Every structure is written in structure tokens, then in C-alpha cells.
Amino acid sequence: MEELDGEPTVTLIPGVNSKKKQMCFDWGPGEMLVCETSFNKKEKSETEPGCPFIYIIRKDIDVYSQILRKLFNESHGIFVGLQRIEEELTGKSRKAQLVRVSKNYRSVIRACMEEMHQVAIGAKDPACGRQFSSQVSILSAMELIWNLCEILFIEVAPAGPLLLHLLDWVRLHVCEVDSLLADVLGSENPSKHESFWKLVTILVLQGRLDEARQMLSKEADASPSSAGMCRILGDLMRTMPVLSPGNTQTLTELELKWQHWHEECERHLQDSTFAASPHLESLCKIMLGDEAALLEQKELLNNWYHFLVTRLLYSHPTVKPIDLHLYAQSSLDLFLGGESSPEPLDNILLAAFEFDIHQVIKECSIALSNWWFVAHLTDLLDHCKLLQSHNLYFGSNMREFLLLEYASGLFAHHSLWQLGVDYFDYCPELGRVSLELHIERIPLSTEQKALKVLRICEQRQMTEQVRSICKILAMKAVRNNRLGSALSWSIRAKDAAFATLVSDRFLRDYCERGSFSDLDLIDNLGPAMMLSDRLTFLGKYREFHRFYGEKRLTDAASLLLSLMTSQIAPRSFWVILLIDALPLLEEKEVVFSAEQTYELMRCLEDFASRRPVWREPGVQQLQEDVENTKLEMLRLALARNLGRAIIKEGSLEGS
Structure with a gap:
């Protein structure tokens, strides 16, 4: 695409003195932040800027119009339908199908224009009425241009x-x-x-x-x-x-x-x-x-x-079509008679009569306030095989460039971003990269919205984005003390470190309350518990409790011993595991074998040798005394169980 012939339009920001002050800019995908700095252009710096406000400038405000949103929604369906039937468009039916698609686009423009006209008539505020009337004029011009392009480029009507x-x-x-x-x-x-x-x-x-x-x-x-x-x-x-x-x-x-x-x-x-x-x-x-x-x-x-x-x-x-531009130019000159200059609409129509498609698109891009028109018209003309030779200098073609710009504008809106996803999907060169960049910036204000974004990413195998979204949701859940949800999101993100963090929170809550929350989730972890050692421990420890509750004491004893000897339990939890063995040791029937009892004794002594030494008296000393009492009880229970186990095993061998 050629460079612009003239300077771009200057937008004045109320209260900002850009001639005197240096400006600060921060660009975003759909918006720009602007503010004055404390630096003068020539004089000494001041301690404060003259205008203390930060302005948000949106490049595409049309997406916030309720009526134009209908235009965007309706045309999205036509666009997607056109992409899907591309393979079916062959021979004579191809032209008829493309003309039908063009008429569908025009009917959407006209319906939107008529609704806007009714709103303009009923507007109580004169300023709003003028604004709506201006928009009606723009929509009317859009349909006028599109209709002419349909006649000249799509129907290709002969003399x-x-x-x-x-x-x-x-x-x-x-x-x-x-x-x-x-x-x-x-x-x-x-x-x-x-x-x-x-x-x-x-x-x-x-x-x-x-x-x-x-x-x-x-x-x-x-x-x-x-x-x-x-x-x-x-x-x-x-x-x-x-x-x-x-x-x-x-x-x-x-x-x-x-x-x-x-x-x-x-x-x-x-x-x-x-x-x-x-x-x-x-x-x-x-x-x-x-x-x-x-x-x-x-x-x-x-x-x-x-x-x-x-x-x-x-x-x-x-x-003949080839002679149209001669009559068009002379008609314009005769009609204006040198009294006025051509308007932007006149230049666009002249370019169409000259069959200069690229100039039509360029002039429309400059004159219109959003990318909807040029993006959809260019896509349709591309399906007519009229833009195949026109590539841009930076790797993409004109169709893709305009679709990317339009889709980027949709992503600035809180709900229209969902339409933008499909436009990115049909940009084969840069669409996926652009979608990845934009989808990461969507504010996940609700879990429902997050699930929509997540589903879109999963459908497109966008692994990094899925992981990032799940991490964000997991963090939000942790902050709200929703540990079950946090664990679910961390598993979905396959984030071992975060799963370990959440598992620790579960274990800490168990220590404080003596019971687990979100039992359904923990009971059904399945293969997901292998994500991290701590998560494995959490799942297996809960399984131990389930075995004990179901009176499957032998299974519970084997699992408890396995948890202690596998070294996957946090050291702060060892004493709890050892004390959990007490009820099993006190059962009437021998649950732990002699060999298992020796393993428990080794674990007990290993824990005792690595215990920290309390330096300060008070609460910590009291905790140590309680712990020592429990350990002594455990030693006695282990000794008794060892004797019972040896007698039982000896009698079995003798028989």
C-alpha cells in the first residue's frame, strides 16, 4: 500500500498544551494513554505538569455504538459463512454466490442505517441528533460505494x-x-x-x-x-x-x-x-x-x-466499462464547474470508475472512522481473485492487514472481542500470533468470561495462553481462599510449583482444622496427582484417611508407611504421620508386621534426630513438651506392637 498523500489528522486533547509541554505516551492494542510531563520544551522544568490528568484515547470508538454493534455482529456471520464456502465456489455458481454475499453485506448496512435514522429522528438532545444524522450519512456513503464496487468488480456487468x-x-x-x-x-x-x-x-x-x-x-x-x-x-x-x-x-x-x-x-x-x-x-x-x-x-x-x-x-x-472513467471525470468537472473541490466520497467513486481497487481501499481507509468497511470489502474482493498480486512490504497481504486491524479494534470492546477471534483465525500468516498477543490482554473479570477465553485457547492448542490463564485464575482463587478451585486451575495449567503451593495450603488447613475441604476434588485427582510430589502426598494422604474410615486397616497401614518412607511428605508433616500410626498400633488385631514396625521405628528416630532445638521458652517449649509426650506414647505403642507382631508371625510359622 502506498504512503499517505497528506499529513494525518491532528487530534487536539482538551487541557493539554503540547506546544509548551513534553508529552508522555503509552500505547496499547486498542487504546493510548496520554499525559503531560513536568518537562517544558524550552524553559526550565516545573515540579508539576500544568494538566494533571491522564487521558485515554481510543482509536476505534465505533465499537461502543449500540447500533453499529449490530452491524459488526450481523456481518461477522456473513464473513465466516463466506470463508467456509470458499471451497464450494466454482464455475458459474461462484459469481452468483459472491454477488449474493455482497448483497447480504449491503442489506446489513442498510438495516443499520435505517435504525440509526429512526434514532436520529427521535433524539431529544440536538447534539446527539446531529451525531446520529452524521452517522447515517456515513452509512449511506458506505452502501453507495459498496453497491458501485459490487456492480463494477463483482458482477462485472458488460456494456x-x-x-x-x-x-x-x-x-x-x-x-x-x-x-x-x-x-x-x-x-x-x-x-x-x-x-x-x-x-x-x-x-x-x-x-x-x-x-x-x-x-x-x-x-x-x-x-x-x-x-x-x-x-x-x-x-x-x-x-x-x-x-x-x-x-x-x-x-x-x-x-x-x-x-x-x-x-x-x-x-x-x-x-x-x-x-x-x-x-x-x-x-x-x-x-x-x-x-x-x-x-x-x-x-x-x-x-x-x-x-x-x-x-x-x-x-x-x-x-463500455473501460470508458466509464472518462465520462466520470468529465461529469465531475462539469457538475462542480470549478466552484468547489471534490469531497473524499467523490475521489472514492472516481477511483472505482477507474477500476483502481487499491485506490478505493486506500481512500476509504483514510475517510472512514473504522476498519469494518475496508476489511470486509477487501476480503470479498480477494475472494473474487482481484487482489492476488498486491502484497505489502511487511510480509502480509492487503486483505490480511485490514482484517488484523479490524479484529484488533474489536478486541478493545468487552464483548465484541469474541468476533475478533474468528477474523484472526482466517488470517493465515499473522492471525495466530496476533490472537495470542491480544487474548493475553483480555481482562478476566468473571470466571464465565475466563472459561470462554480458555475454551478458545484450548480449541486452538494455544498451550502457553491456556497455562497463563489458568495461573491467573488459580491466583485469584487462592486470594479468595477457594483452595479447591485454585488446585483445579493449577492442575489444568500443569503448573507443578503452584500445585505444590496450593497443596501446602490444604495440608496447613488440615493441621488447623483436622479435616479436609473439597473432598470431591481430592478424592478424584486421578493421574493429575503426579503433577508434583506435594500433590501426590495430598492425594495419597487423603486416600489413607479414606481407607481408615472404611476399616481397610491393612491398606491404610501400608499406605501410611509408604508415605513416610518415600520422602515426599513435608518434614513439618512427619509428626502428624507418625501420630496417625497410633490408632493402628492400638488395634486389637495386629495391623503392622514386625518388618513394618521396624520401619516405623526407624522413621521415628530419624525424625527425632532432626528435630529443631527450641531456643526460647514459652509457647514453643510447651509445644515441644506435648510433642515429646506423643512421641513417647508412640515408642511404647511401637514396642508393644513389635512384640505382638513377632508372637503372631512366630505362631504362624510354627503352625
Whole structure:
């Protein structure tokens, strides 16, 4: 894409003196923070900036419009549908399908425009009303441009049908005539209505000759003196050669018929057939394509492209697409007459008539306030194979660049970001990288939103992003003391360190309360408990309690001994494990074998030898005394159990 021809638009921030103060900027994906610094550009620095505020500048405010959000939502479905049927688009059906998609886009624009128009009418605040009206004008211009691009680039209408399409284009975007027609026909005497001749002239300018002829018949009925002239002009309107969609005549035949008809119109004008009626004479001149007569109706034509189509209708009905730009430029020059400069819309339409697609996209990108229009139009034209040769300097093509920009704007909104995901998906070169960068910046304000983001990442195998989101949610859960949720998220993130941290919190809570919370989660850890040693210990220790509760004492004893000898238990928990052995040692039936009892004794002595020595008296000394008492009880229990186990095992061997 070429560089911009002019300087970018300057946006003034209220209260900020950028001429005097140095500015501080911080760019984000959808917003920018701006503030004054305490540094002057020339003078000495001040201790404080003159404007103490930090401003948030959004590059795409249209995503916050309730009505435009409907445009974004509806067009998203059309866009995704187009990408999915790409493989099915072949042969003749391809063009018809693409035209249908284009019409769907236009219907969404028009529906949005009509809703915006109703809101503008009902607005109580004049400023809001003006803002909505301005938006209606922009949407109307968007549909106008899109419709023309559809005719020239997608339908690719040849000479003959081209003019019919252009006539429909003008009629669609000049709607005032229908209300005027209803007003005139609704009066008691239509031919005497003050806007009668204005209406007939507009109908002729739009090529609606059948309706114009019907209006002339009313004039003939009301005014016998002009009945003959009305009949002659009506016959000229009726016999004007037009290439209708179902007509099989060739362009050569049409041109010959049209030439004869044109000569007949000229003869009537030279014979002063309509001299007695200036209105009818003016209409005859218009039908002859007389430029002076057409320019006299500038007020009724409204714009130069209406003038262009009327001029072609009555002067060059078989115009070829390749010649359009010549007539377009001359029509613009004639219509403006050097009195004013072309508007941005004029430049866009001229570029379209020149079949310069890239200039159309460039001008639209500059003129419009968001990327919706250029992104979707470019994507559609790309499916028409019209942009294949145009790559940008930085690795992507024009279609992908514009889709990436549009999707980035959607990610600035709290809910529209979900639409942006699909646009990134259909950008094969840079889409995934962009999605990864943007999805990490989505604020996970609720767990429901976090689950949506997580599901999107998992569907696309975005492992790092899944891990990052799970870590964030795990941290939030820990801060809210929701240990079960925190453990679940840390397991999902496959974060061993965080799983260890949460497991420690579970064990600490057990020490304080004597019971576990979130038993369902811990009981169903399954293979996930292998994520970290501490998590394994937590799961197995809970399993020990379950065995004990179910009176599976032998299994409980084996598991408890395994936990002590495997070295996976935190040292602070050893004393609890040893004391947990006491009830098993005191059972009537021998639970621990002699060998297991020796292992328990070794663990006990190992723990006792590594115990810290309390340096200060007080509570810590009291805790040590309690612990010593328990250990002594454990030694006695172990000694008794050893004797019982040896006797039992000896008697079994003897038998």
C-alpha cells in the first residue's frame, strides 16, 4: 500500500498544551494513554505538569455504538459463512454466490442505517441528533460505494447491462422521489400540484419513463391545449430503446435503434414541436442528453454521479466499462464547474470508475472512522481473485492487514472481542500470533468470561495462553481462599510449583482444622496427582484417611508407611504421620508386621534426630513438651506392637 498523500489528522486533547509541554505516551492494542510531563520544551522544568490528568484515547470508538454493534455482529456471520464456502465456489455458481454475499453485506448496512435514522429522528438532545444524522450519512456513503464496487468488480456487468445496473444504483440512493410521487398523486388535481413538473423531471432524470409518461397523461387530461405535445413526448418515452434483462438483441441492434430514436427526438425539437411548453421542451432536451439542459437541473440531480448516469442514459447507453472513467471525470468537472473541490466520497467513486481497487481501499481507509468497511470489502474482493498480486512490504497481504486491524479494534470492546477471534483465525500468516498477543490482554473479570477465553485457547492448542490463564485464575482463587478451585486451575495449567503451593495450603488447613475441604476434588485427582510430589502426598494422604474410615486397616497401614518412607511428605508433616500410626498400633488385631514396625521405628528416630532445638521458652517449649509426650506414647505403642507382631508371625510359622 502506498504512503499517505497528506499529513494525518491532528487530534487536539482538551487541557493539554503540547506546544509548551513534553508529552508522555503509552500505547496499547486498542487504546493510548496520554499525559503531560513536568518537562517544558524550552524553559526550565516545573515540579508539576500544568494538566494533571491522564487521558485515554481510543482509536476505534465505533465499537461502543449500540447500533453499529449490530452491524459488526450481523456481518461477522456473513464473513465466516463466506470463508467456509470458499471451497464450494466454482464455475458459474461462484459469481452468483459472491454477488449474493455482497448483497447480504449491503442489506446489513442498510438495516443499520435505517435504525440509526429512526434514532436520529427521535433524539431529544440536538447534539446527539446531529451525531446520529452524521452517522447515517456515513452509512449511506458506505452502501453507495459498496453497491458501485459490487456492480463494477463483482458482477462485472458488460456494456448494455452495465447502464441498467448504474440506473438501479442511482435510484436506490435517491429516495426522495418516491415520497414526492405519493404526495403529488395523493392531491386532488396532480397536474396542478406545485411539484408536478419537478416530479416529472426527476422521473426522466432517473430513467423512470413509464412513470413519467403516466404523469404526462394526467397533464394531457387536465390541459387539452398541451394534450398533443404530451402524447408525442409520451410516445418518444415509450419507444426509447432499452436493453432489458430478458432481451436477446445485440448491442449493435440496440445502437441502431437508439440512433433512429435519437434522430426523431432531435427532429421534434428542431421543428419546435414543444415550443409552446417550456417544461416539455426541457424534458425533450434532457432525453437528447443535452449537457446544458442537464446542468440546469443540478438541484434535482443532487450530485455528479447522478448527472453521470443520466448523461450516459441519454447519450451513451451502450457505454463500455473501460470508458466509464472518462465520462466520470468529465461529469465531475462539469457538475462542480470549478466552484468547489471534490469531497473524499467523490475521489472514492472516481477511483472505482477507474477500476483502481487499491485506490478505493486506500481512500476509504483514510475517510472512514473504522476498519469494518475496508476489511470486509477487501476480503470479498480477494475472494473474487482481484487482489492476488498486491502484497505489502511487511510480509502480509492487503486483505490480511485490514482484517488484523479490524479484529484488533474489536478486541478493545468487552464483548465484541469474541468476533475478533474468528477474523484472526482466517488470517493465515499473522492471525495466530496476533490472537495470542491480544487474548493475553483480555481482562478476566468473571470466571464465565475466563472459561470462554480458555475454551478458545484450548480449541486452538494455544498451550502457553491456556497455562497463563489458568495461573491467573488459580491466583485469584487462592486470594479468595477457594483452595479447591485454585488446585483445579493449577492442575489444568500443569503448573507443578503452584500445585505444590496450593497443596501446602490444604495440608496447613488440615493441621488447623483436622479435616479436609473439597473432598470431591481430592478424592478424584486421578493421574493429575503426579503433577508434583506435594500433590501426590495430598492425594495419597487423603486416600489413607479414606481407607481408615472404611476399616481397610491393612491398606491404610501400608499406605501410611509408604508415605513416610518415600520422602515426599513435608518434614513439618512427619509428626502428624507418625501420630496417625497410633490408632493402628492400638488395634486389637495386629495391623503392622514386625518388618513394618521396624520401619516405623526407624522413621521415628530419624525424625527425632532432626528435630529443631527450641531456643526460647514459652509457647514453643510447651509445644515441644506435648510433642515429646506423643512421641513417647508412640515408642511404647511401637514396642508393644513389635512384640505382638513377632508372637503372631512366630505362631504362624510354627503352625
